[in-house]
Amino acid sequence: MAIVVQKFGGSSVANTERIRHVADLVIREKRAGKQVVVVVSAMGKTTDNLLNMVSELSANPNPREIDMLISTGEQVTIAMLAIAIHAKGEKAISFTGPQVGIVTDNSHRKAKIVRINEEKVRRALDSDHVVIVAGFQGSTVDNEVTTLGRGGSDTTAVALAAVLKAEVCDIYTDVDGVYSADPRIVPHAHKLAEISYDEMLELASLGAKVLHSRSVELAKNYDVPLQVRSSFEDVPGTMVTKEKRDMEDIVVSGVAYNRGEAKISLIGVPDRPGVAADLFGILGAANICVDMIIQNVGESGTNDISFTVSKDDFENALNVVEKAAAELQARQVRHDKEIAKISVVGVGMKSHAGVAATMFRALARNQINIEMISTSEIKISCLIREADIDRAVHAIHEEFELEEVARQ
Numbered sequence: 452m453a454i455v456v457q458k459f460g461g462s463s464v465a466n467t468e469r470i471r472h473v474a475d476l477v478i479r480e481k482r483a484g485k486q487v488v489v490v491v492s493a494m495g496k497t498t499d500n501l502l503n504m505v506s507e508l509s510a511n512p513n514p515r516e517i518d519m520l521i522s523t524g525e526q527v528t529i530a531m532l533a534i535a536i537h538a539k540g541e542k543a544i545s546f547t548g549p550q551v552g553i554v555t556d557n558s559h560r561k562a563k564i565v566r567i568n569e570e571k572v573r574r575a576l577d578s579d580h581v582v583i584v585a586g587f588q589g590s591t592v593d594n595e596v597t598t599l600g601r602g603g604s605d606t607t608a609v610a611l612a613a614v615l616k617a618e619v620c621d622i623y624t625d626v627d628g629v630y631s632a633d634p635r636i637v638p639h640a641h642k643l644a645e646i647s648y649d650e651m652l653e654l655a656s657l658g659a660k661v662l663h664s665r666s667v668e669l670a671k672n673y674d675v676p677l678q679v680r681s682s683f684e685d686v687p688g689t690m691v692t693k694e695k696r697d698m699e700d701i702v703v704s705g706v707a708y709n710r711g712e713a714k715i716s717l718i719g720v721p722d723r724p725g726v727a728a729d730l731f732g733i734l735g736a737a738n739i740c741v742d743m744i745i746q747n748v749g750e751s752g753t754n755d756i757s758f759t760v761s762k763d764d765f766e767n768a769l770n771v772v773e774k775a776a777a778e779l780q781a782r783q784v785r786h787d788k789e790i791a792k793i794s795v796v797g798v799g800m801k802s803h804a805g806v807a808a809t810m811f812r813a814l815a816r817n818q819i820n821i822e823m824i825s826t827s828e829i830k831i832s833c834l835i836r837e838a839d840i841d842r843a844v845h846a847i848h849e850e851f852e853l854e855e856v857a858r859q
Contacts, residue, residue, distance in 0.1 A: 493524025719782025
């Protein structure tokens with residue numbers, strides 16, 4: 452019997468009415484002859500509310516205790532959904548991440564899944580239960596509770612789909628698919644029927660909040676069929692698939708933006724081998740992920756090095772850099788939190804020239820200055836002022852005529 456993994460985010464299970472609706476979606480799949488595994492997030496803003504309360508108690512809480520706290524949100528949801536499914540006449544059983552055998556590394560709040568022991572899940576499925584698993588969490592080999600970071604429920608769902616060799620992993624959310632741009636900014640953005648793993652991975656890592664980037668990477672590595680669907684509308688979603696030849700006919704598939712970045716600059720760093728290695732080695736040791744990097748040749752044998760980090764990591768990164776500045780003999784440390792990143796993504800870039808020029812022209816026509824640029828084979832990103840981001844998304848979406856692509 453084919454296995455289907457369904458994942459429902461916080462907005463999909465925000466109250467009891469929505470939990471009953473999710474129960475109906477789960478039961479429909481089961482009665483269609485599938486074995487069903489469901490992964491759920493905490494209800495609504497539960498995690499945010501818990502973290503807000505923590506901030507009232509401590510400015511620097513212990514990450515272990517944070518994981519102990521915020522992992523409780525999903526435990527509420529799994530029990531509620533199991534009760535709702537039981538009430539509708541089907542068998543269901545709920546498990547926390549540790550109970551279901553999700554083993555992670557020791558990185559609290561950013562843990563990575565090491566392995567999953569799927570035996571308990573398979574036994575429950577074989578006894579005709581819907582299996583409901585708490586997303587976003589696991590435990591170390593020493594039974595310490597860990598969480599996977601924001602969006603970690605997507606990662607849980609895809610990881611389970613991979614080990615169970617599921618027919619599909621459906622990610623249910625409050626949107627009905629992946630769009631060419633954020634519809635809240637560009638109302639005429641169009642929904643993509645399908646998108647490649649690589650394109651989705653870029654969009655997810657660039658700020659598109661439909662899927663978590665780690666989940667897309669897992670799906671690609673283990674060839675998990677992934678579909679983004681709406682919890683509220685019974686319409687086709689967006690399939691995330693292997694790249695197909697005709698995908699290269701469309702140069703740009705989407706425009707993404709990220710307001711959650713900050714820039715840190717070291718001014719007047721000695722121009723000698725090893726300085727960059729030392730700087731980013733220190734940041735790496737502090738478990739801080741760096742995104743865009745640019746180095747400018749300065750004056751009198753010095754360089755300026757600028758890079759971006761997540762705003763969540765900004766305070767920690769700034770403290771690390773300020774402490775390292777004297778050792779690196781930097782003249783000054785500057786920082787800027789009023790920036791944002793805008794990107795275009797498309798596998799068609801590999802076979803079409805002039806994409807960068809088109810993007811830059813759209814920004815120039817709207818008097819939007821570019822502060823940093825980074826590229827990959829299928830992506831171009833620019834750092835701009837955060838205040839300009841809405842205008843930039845509109846301008847680039849129009850310049851590439853993405854609304855026209857939808858009508859072709």
